[in-house]
Amino acid sequence: MIPDYLNNEFEKIISREYFSKKIHPVRKKAYRDLNEQGLPNKKWEDWRHTDLSIINYDKFRISEAQDAPPPKIDIAEYGLKSFHTIVFYNGHFQKDLSSIPNGIKLLSNLEYMEFKNWKVNQPKMSSFDLLNTAFMDSGMCLIIKKETNVKIPLRILFICSGNEEIMVSPRIHIDLEKSSSLNLVEQHVGKCNKYLYNGSIIINIEEKAKLEHIRIQNNSKSTINMGNLHIEQRTKSNYFFVQYAVGSQLGRINLFANLIGKGANCSLNGLSLSDNKQHLDAHVITNHKASHCESSQNFKFILKDRSTGVFNGRSIVQHGAVKTDSSQSNKNLLLSDNALMNSNPQLEIYTDDVKCSHGSSTGSLESDALFYIQSRGLDQKAATSLLVLGFASKIIEIIKNNEIKDYVTYHFDQWINQNN
Structure with a gap:
């Protein structure tokens, strides 16, 4: 309807x-x-x-x-x-x-x-x-x-x-x-x-x-x-x-x-930042129909306040798509007790002789890591920002063009400073 x-x-x-x-x-x-x-x-x-x-x-x-x-x-x-x-x-x-x-x-x-x-x-x-x-x-x-x-x-x-x-x-x-x-x-x-x-x-x-x-x-x-x-x-x-x-x-x-x-390569990556009551969702499918192809899904979410996130990733390996190499990773960081993340990485494999993996983790900042950084002279806000940047940096750093990378880094820093 x-x-x-x-x-x-x-x-x-x-x-x-x-x-x-x-x-x-x-x-x-x-x-x-x-x-x-x-x-x-x-x-x-x-x-x-x-x-x-x-x-x-x-x-x-x-x-x-x-x-x-x-x-x-x-x-x-x-x-x-x-x-x-x-x-x-x-x-x-x-x-x-x-x-x-x-x-x-x-x-x-x-x-x-x-x-x-x-x-x-x-x-x-x-x-x-x-x-x-x-x-x-x-x-x-x-x-x-x-x-x-x-x-x-x-x-x-x-x-x-x-x-x-x-x-x-x-x-x-x-x-x-x-x-x-x-x-x-x-x-x-x-x-x-x-x-x-x-x-x-x-x-x-x-x-x-x-x-x-x-x-x-x-x-x-x-x-x-x-x-x-x-x-x-x-x-x-x-x-x-x-x-x-x-x-x-x-x-x-x-x-x-x-x-x-045959031999196609597909690398899919994402970094999502949400606060207040935002809802950000990534629905990602890689469909392998030919042999010797490689694909990866690497998505990270950072959530604050009452925001919500969804990662629904699927890698499908069809009959005959031998020598497929496919990986999925979804890692999520909760900066609030009220934030909610839904993660669902999936594999559908219909042939043999393939290499496929998937994984997901969701958690908050480690208190030991925060304590260690603060013991080196940083206040809690600076220590939190440093750890959050470290979590996000593996996505930001794969951007090859420096002008784009600088743009994303600048806006990421703005988001961190506004939400910390």
């Missing part, structure tokens, strides 16, 4: 004259499927720890022309100044604020579908992917051409602004052709009230191509951030992902990596 207000919003988006009617059948099918499937609730196994009632009670409207940016906007305040940047403001692409590096071909979703003769691989559609498909803006596709090494990182900057209950549904395809490489930053920022971001990013990594993807979720703590991320990897491709999540009232990443080529 879906909220009634979505029916009115769907009629509005279908009637927009600047959207091509060629894409309407795709929208309508997605909306029919969404009506049949409904939005998740706590009776669904993968959603039993995440309460979505806010989406039913608050009436979100689609982003309109009036939600455009002001005449003068300076994206420099969001850091990462040396990067090429593609800007989305309240869900709408801002061409005048964006710069595209050489070696990347930019298409709208309609152009991309026509370029592919409408034979676009659609990921397994979750409820929020269906919601995205039904309400997507024109969206875009980035094609990194064969054997192209994009040297300067590319940032996709999502800015939310305003006090109204807005729903945005960006949809982005990223295709890396054979032996190409890209460093990508997906950054969510802005000050807004009751804002629902429901974005789908669909990534195809061809043979020997490499993608480093950093996702920074640092938007307002009164927003909902629902990130749907689908990756398909071919032979000897590499995908490296780090999420730094600190924003949103309710934030969830739905990440599905499909390893279909």
Whole structure:
């Protein structure tokens, strides 16, 4: 079952004259499927720890022309100044604020579908992917051409602004052709009230191509951030992902990596920081379909006050995916007696001759370690900050780009100082 207000919003988006009617059948099918499937609730196994009632009670409207940016906007305040940047403001692409590096071909979703003769691989559609498909803006596709090494990182900057209950549904395809490489930053920022971001990013990594993807979720703590991320990897491709999540009232990443080529490598990592009554959720699946592939999931949560966290990780090894090497690790630090963490790492193995492991731990700071550091002259606040930084540093340090690492470290230090 879906909220009634979505029916009115769907009629509005279908009637927009600047959207091509060629894409309407795709929208309508997605909306029919969404009506049949409904939005998740706590009776669904993968959603039993995440309460979505806010989406039913608050009436979100689609982003309109009036939600455009002001005449003068300076994206420099969001850091990462040396990067090429593609800007989305309240869900709408801002061409005048964006710069595209050489070696990347930019298409709208309609152009991309026509370029592919409408034979676009659609990921397994979750409820929020269906919601995205039904309400997507024109969206875009980035094609990194064969054997192209994009040297300067590319940032996709999502800015939310305003006090109204807005729903945005960006949809982005990223295709890396054979032996190409890209460093990508997906950054969510802005000050807004009751804002629902429901974005789908669909990534195809061809043979020997490499993608480093950093996702920074640092938007307002009164927003909902629902990130749907689908990756398909071919032979000897590499995908490296780090999420730094600190924003949103309710934030969830739905990440599905499909390893279909022999020798593919997939490294998925995350650091989530929550306080007050925040709820941050990471739902991560690696699906091994080919032999000699490697994958890792390494996610850490630091929780304070009455905040809650969820890690639901699964590694699936299909029949014939021999010589798979897959590991999962979820470690969580509670800085309050009222914070709550739900952890569920899982393995599904359907073949022999594989190496798979998983583990999870949740606890508070060790009193002996705090005492030892304080005995060296630090007060309790400084000692606590040092131990928390030590816990988080193994995720922060794997970020390879120094400018991104410095950005994350700066904001991490701010969070520690505000919450200690």
